[in-house]
Amino acid sequence: MKLSVIDQSPIACGRTAKEALMESMKLAQEAERLGYKRYWIAEHHDLPGLACSAPEVMLGFIGGQTNSIRIGSGAVLLPHYKPYKVAEVFNMLATLFPDRIDLGIGRAPGGSAEATEALSSHFLQNVWKLPELVDELLTFLNDDFPAQYEYSKLSASPVPKINPTPWILGTSERSAELAAKKGIGYNFGYFMSENDGKEIVQKYIDTFKRFKEGASPEVIITTSAICAETSDQAHEIARCSIIWGIQREKGQGKNGIPSIQEAAEYRLTVKEQERAAKMEEKLIIGNPKEVKEKILEFREAYKADEVMINTNTFSIADRIRSYRFIASELLSP
Numbered sequence: 001m002k003l004s005v006i007d008q009s010p011i012a013c014g015r016t017a018k019e020a021l022m023e024s025m026k027l028a029q030e031a032e033r034l035g036y037k038r039y040w041i042a043e044h045h046d047l048p049g050l051a052c053s054a055p056e057v058m059l060g061f062i063g064g065q066t067n068s069i070r071i072g073s074g075a076v077l078l079p080h081y082k083p084y085k086v087a088e089v090f091n092m093l094a095t096l097f098p099d100r101i102d103l104g105i106g107r108a109p110g111g112s113a114e115a116t117e118a119l120s121s122h123f124l125q126n127v128w129k130l131p132e133l134v135d136e137l138l139t140f141l142n143d144d145f146p147a148q149y150e151y152s153k154l155s156a157s158p159v160p161k162i163n164p165t166p167w168i169l170g171t172s173e174r175s176a177e178l179a180a181k182k183g184i185g186y187n188f189g190y191f192m193s194e195n196d197g198k199e200i201v202q203k204y205i206d207t208f209k210r211f212k213e214g215a216s217p218e219v220i221i222t223t224s225a226i227c228a229e230t231s232d233q234a235h236e237i238a239r240c241s242i243i244w245g246i247q248r249e250k251g252q253g254k255n256g257i258p259s260i261q262e263a264a265e266y267r268l269t270v271k272e273q274e275r276a277a278k279m280e281e282k283l284i285i286g287n288p289k290e291v292k293e294k295i296l297e298f299r300e301a302y303k304a305d306e307v308m309i310n311t312n313t314f315s316i317a318d319r320i321r322s323y324r325f326i327a328s329e330l331l332s333p
Contacts, residue, residue, distance in 0.1 A: 001296075001299070001307075001330050001331065002037045002305060002306035002307070003035075003036050003037065003295075003306070003307055003308075003309060003326065003327070003330060003331060004031075004036050004037045004038035004039070004040070004070075004220065004306060004307070004308040004309070005027065005028070005031045005036050005038065005039045005040065005308065005309060005310075005323065006040045006041075006042065006074045006222055006308045006309065006310045007024050007027055007028070007039065007040065007041045007042065007052075007074075007310070008041075008042045008044070008050055008052070008310065008312060009021055009023075009024045009041060009042070009050060009051040009052040009058075010049055010050060010051070010256065010257055010312045010313075011049050011050065011051050011256040011257070012256050012257050012259075012314045012315070012316075013255045013256045013257060013258050013259060013262065013314065014255070014256070014259075015256060017051040018051075020051040021051050021052065021058065023316040023319075024041060024051070024052070024058065024062070025058075025061060025062055025065055026316065026320070027039070027316070027319065027320060027323070028062045028065070028066055028069065028071065029065060029066055030320050030323065030324070031069060031323060032066050032067065032068060032069035034323060034324060034327035034331060035327060035331040036069065036323070036327065036331070037069070037070060037306065038069065038070040038071070038072060038102060038306075038308070039062065039066075039069050039070070039071050039072075040055075040071070040072045040073060040074030040075075040102065040104055040308070041055045041058050041059065041062075041071075041072075041073065041074060042055065042073075042074045042075070043055050043073065043074075043075065043076060043077050043106075043110050044110050044111060045109075045110050045111030045112075045115040045116075045119065046111050046112060046114075046115045047110075047111055047112075048248065048253055048254035048255075048256070049244065049248070049253055049254070049255075049256040049257060055072075055073040055074070055076065056073070056076075056089045056090070056093065059071050059072070059073070059093055059101075060093065060096070063093065063096060063097040063100065064096075068100070069100070070100050070101070070102055070165075071093075071097065071100055071101065071102070072101060072102025072103060072104050072164075072165075072167075073090075073102070073103060073104045073105075074104045074106075074169060074187075074222075074308075075104035075105050075106030075167075075169040076090075076103065076104065076105055076106065077106050077107070077108055077109065077110045078105050078106065078107065078126075078130060078133050078134065078137065079107055079109075079120065079123050079126035079127045079129075079130060079133070080109075080110075080116075080119045080120045080123065080126075081120075083133050083134075083136040083137035083140055084136075084140055084151075084154070084156060086103070086137055087137055087140035087141050087156035088156045088157070090103045090141070090164040091141070091156050091157065091158055091159060091160050091163075091164065092158060093164065094160035094162060094163060094164045095158045095159075095160040098160065098161060098162050099162045101164040101165070102164065102165050102166075102167060103141075103164040103165065103166045103167065104166075104167045104168075104169045104187065105134060105137070105166060105167065105168055105169065106168075106169045106170065107127050107130050107170065107175070109123060130178065131178055131181070134166075134168075134178065134182060135182075136151075137166070138166060138182065138184075139151075140154075140155075140156040141156065141163050141164060141166065142163065143155055143156070143159055165185070166182075166184045166185070167179075167184060167185040167186070167187050167220070168182070168184060168185070168186050168187070169186075169187045169189060169222075170186075170187075170188065170189065171188065171189045171190075171192060171193035171194075171195065171197070171200075172195075172200065173200050173203060176188070176200045176201065176203050176204035177203065177204075177207065179204055179208075180203070180204045180205075180206075180207040180208045180209060180217070181207070181209055182209070183208065183209045183210060183211040183212070183215055185217075185218035185219070185220065186201070186204045186217070186218070186219055186220070187219075187220040187221075187222055187308065188200060188201050188219070188220070188221050188222065188302070189222045190221055190222055190223050190282075190302075191222055191223050191224040191282060191310050192222075197221075197302070198301060198302060201219055201221070201302050201303065201304075202303070204217060204219065205217045205219065205303065218305050218306075219302065219303065219304045219305050219306070220304065220305065220306045220307070220308050221298065221299065221302045221304040221306075221307055221308070222307075222308040222309075222310060223282075223283075223284055223295075223298060223307065223308075223309060223310070224241075224282065224283045224284065224309070224310045224311065224312070225283065225284035225285070225291055225294075225295065225309045225310075225311060225322065225326065226238040226241070226283060226284070226285050226311055226313065226318075226322050227284075227285075227286065227287070227288055227291040227321075227322040227323075227325040227326050228287065228318070228321065228322065228325070229287065229288075229325070230287050231285070231286045231287045231290060234285045234286050234287065234291075234322075235285055236260055236264070237260065237313050237314075237315075237318050237322075238280070238283055238285045239260070239263045239264065240257050240258055240259065240260055240262075240263040240313060240314045241257060241283075241312045241313065242263075242276050242279045242280060242283075243258055243262075243263040243266045243268075243276075244256070244257045244258060244263075244312070245279055246268065246272050246275060246276060246279075249275070257312060257313065257314045258314065259314050260314060263314075284298070287325075288325040288326070288328060288329045289329070291325070291326055291329070292326070292329035292330055295307055295309075295326070295330065296330075309323070309326065311323065
């Protein structure tokens with residue numbers, strides 16, 4: 001089975017952004033040791049409790065501290081940027097770390113309206129132009145602009161021997177249709193979607209365009225999972241992330257993920273209790289055997305080639321242990 005990691009680089013209450021980023025590096029190293037296929041890191045802008053605003057910077061750091069695991073963006077938010085610059089950055093990474101670089105592409109703003117405006121004056125227009133931006137990006141990556149095009153003599157140098165592998169990340173039919181139309185892999189973000197997504201994923205599979213001989217649809221499903229030695233411990237740890245989610249929805253949570261004690265003492269209104277229950281339904285929580293069974297069911301339900309796991313906890317030790325427990329059940333020889 002193929003399992004991977006998606007990391008949002010969360011900041012625990014009382015900790016710093018630098019500590020969170022160093023913990024992300026440790027997580028990538030551990031994921032490599034355990035046999036996870038990929039480590040991707042997300043892009044967020046001025047969102048309280050999330051440390052990574054520039055995946056490309058962290059990928060250069062993490063690539064130099066690991067040896068074999070594929071590393072990538074989950075995702076580069078393309079409407080903020082010019083495709084040529086993104087191609088240059090990821091070609092540079094692919095030159096430094098051959099056959100290890102994934103380029104996940106997303107359309108979300110990744111932050112507040114103010115952050116979006118500071119990054120790009122034409123974000124909404126670029127969201128509608130995303131298919132054209134993806135086309136331009138892929139052509140720069142393939143270094144094959146036709147002679148009549150403006151950029152035909154331009155290369156996104158350095159040009160690596162093995163291109164970065166592009167993926168579309170999303171939660172909607174539009175993202176699935178785009179990935180299928182371009183003939184590239186699709187990552188459905190179940191953990192951040194209000195939809196269960198089975199029909200969306202099936203549409204991607206059914207409409208996939210085979211531009212290259214032997215090409216086939218590739219599906220990654222991303223879910224959140226927290227695994228501990230016992231089910232009770234897993235739910236106790238998961239409550240930290242759930243309470244943090246409630247706080248963030250209220251405009252709070254700027255101090256980061258609360259500790260287990262803080263989460264246990266946090267009092268929810270009746271409405272917040274209902275919201276917390278819905279959040280918990282989206283999580284895979286339990287002991288190793290329970291989580292294994294749920295992940296296998298999840299993969300089968302979505303016909304996924306791979307499951308990517310997001311785990312946000314107060315303690316990096318709990319986060320790494322969760323990935324270890326899952327690997328021991330699903331990645332052991």
